[in-house]
Amino acid sequence: MLFSELHTPKRTIMTPGPVEVDPRVLRAMSTPILGQFDPAFTNIMNEVMEMLRQVFQTKNRWAFPIDGTSRSGNEAILCSIIEPGDKVLVPIYGRFGHLLVEICERYGAEVHTLECPWGEVFEPQVVIAEIKKVNPKIVAIVHGETSTGRIQPLAEIGKACRERDILFVVDAVASIGGVEVKTDEWYIDGLIGGTQKCLSVPSGMAPITYNDRIETILFARKKVERGIATEEDLRFTRSKHAISSNYFDLSMLQDYWGPRRLNHHTEATSMIYALHEGLRLVLIEGLQQRFDRHMLHEKALIAGLEAMGLRLFGDSRHKLPCVTCVEIPNGVDGESVRKMLLDEFSIEIASSFGPLHGKIWRIGTMGYSCRKENILAVLGALEAVLIRHGVNVIRGEALQAALDEYKVTRLAGMAVEKSS
């Protein structure tokens, strides 16, 4: 049986990822392959590292992508620093906190958790009190929780960790490139970013960064593969357990990304091209301009949703600007609404997980998807679909409110967007 070539529908993607990719990034992926040790390619790798440092706002030596989807970055950092029995504290305020627990448990950590209701975040002092009680080796937390649309303030927690010599690991998959992430200023030791969200690069890479506090652990657990090890490498005896995963062993990955260029995997050439172009577009736009753009479109979206009479979900003081959670009106089948949006309007929005499944829709405004035409498209279509589902929305006001918001913001001289 032979299949035909790809013939995909054109979608407006307003989910919390994967989101639309800038055509310039898509084109970069068509660039012919280079060998992995071709100087022309290793130069591209080095440029990616430098651009990642800028986006992560760090002076760390190590900033490179793991060749896997976002969660591979979490696993790479966590499995490289966790030894069996290590205490890890994970404050959970949504699905991806549970994922951190799951990974830590699998690598033998003694995991302590702290939970708050989905839709809220933690007062930093609450986490710090628990840190004092548990005295963990590691605190791992999500920065932007897409499942609930919340953002956790990190600066105070990071400072408290550093004062106690605790490692602070942050999952910034959903926030990087969309809202402020200050790796060094917030005392983050290991940070994981995502590509397919606010960076608007296809899924398949997880850019990470870590500092010398983590590198010290890597040195103690270092191993070189026998097939390529020198005599000296083989004499090298580890003072601690080797890392359980070969693929995620950061001590090997940094020997591949560093000047020794010691062969590990074969770097994912086309994805590196995409990441190179994606990071370049972020830096050309400017970090602050990009954050402002995400907030501008969030404002217009919220104005439209509220004008329609819909209610937002969650603690508004800690809303993640690039994900807007909307309560599904009573008696409405949320999946039916999503299906009609996709089938009739070719627009995709998301549902949620666990306790929020069937309760909220999530509308993403991330990266290249975060454009005026998309905001207006989703508002117009949602109104029509809700009317079709018998919901008593306020008619005709959503688009007016959004357009007003764009006009007001323009008049106030705020955030002139470069990308939309």
Next chain:
Amino acid sequence: MLFSELHTPKRTIMTPGPVEVDPRVLRAMSTPILGQFDPAFTNIMNEVMEMLRQVFQTKNRWAFPIDGTSRSGNEAILCSIIEPGDKVLVPIYGRFGHLLVEICERYGAEVHTLECPWGEVFEPQVVIAEIKKVNPKIVAIVHGETSTGRIQPLAEIGKACRERDILFVVDAVASIGGVEVKTDEWYIDGLIGGTQKCLSVPSGMAPITYNDRIETILFARKKVERGIATEEDLRFTRSKHAISSNYFDLSMLQDYWGPRRLNHHTEATSMIYALHEGLRLVLIEGLQQRFDRHMLHEKALIAGLEAMGLRLFGDSRHKLPCVTCVEIPNGVDGESVRKMLLDEFSIEIASSFGPLHGKIWRIGTMGYSCRKENILAVLGALEAVLIRHGVNVIRGEALQAALDEYKVTRLAGMAVEKSS
């Protein structure tokens, strides 16, 4: 600091991977993104599974890519079936055998090895005798060993494993799509393919397949993430240890690739597009035609190299058709030759690892790189560069011999290529 857009040199890539990618595959990667649960996308995922089954020559239900480079496929299968203390037998005849050992050890296996000199392979009976002695739970072996350019016969070993209810895991990263790989006929329980070699898809995915013998183990170790688990999932108690890795947990991956579509990672959209097009091109060409094409160009390459007076490395009865190893003439700096080929002719060939480093060059003839123009380019350039390095080669004969080979083969009516 801002970098300029990608501006890569045009290379003729004659290494054992990553190799040149068909322009149709590169173009497919520019296709705009779809959401991961968009029916238009899950349909593409299903087509990829079906095409993988055909390329793997299997009726297995499960055939899908791991989102990582080739070795991620090895790690996914091995970590999903190995429990601490399990006995694994790994016959090693090159670098990638050592990699299998390395992965098994990290996941707590009791690894037994068997080694033969690099450049040779094992007589099946030697491996079978060791199987009887060790009685392992798993035999893991490389099919095509790129580090030495050898191919290991597998059918008898597979049969012996099945008779003893031993799991047979094969790394076919370098052979799949270039030479015959008969998953079912050879009694292979778990098989790993590579994308960036004979399939000529960019690096970054590892297509795998496994049968119900492996699936039985997965069911016993199954786990569903708390953030998305149903009540029923949580009541589910495992009879055995959970798999150490979350990212590589095949029990979760098959719930994502199967009808339940349970969210795990976000599938790497653009890489799936590339794999879809790459597999399509393999099947359009036809498996047998493709294998014939690889042998045709290998023959021409060898004729040229020998006409130049160079010597091939390794046991010729078990040569891997898509990798040709050439002995570096005495007194020649192999790296200097490679550098001149790249700098002056924009042609890349490879060195090797471990005991063979500095002893041989490796010339790949894989997938889209396996074309007449490339064979002729590498022969002509190599002759010139060797002369420039003071090597006393037979002048002017290499290209004539290769052209003769193409002519003879054509006249004999063999292997008319579709792709070059």
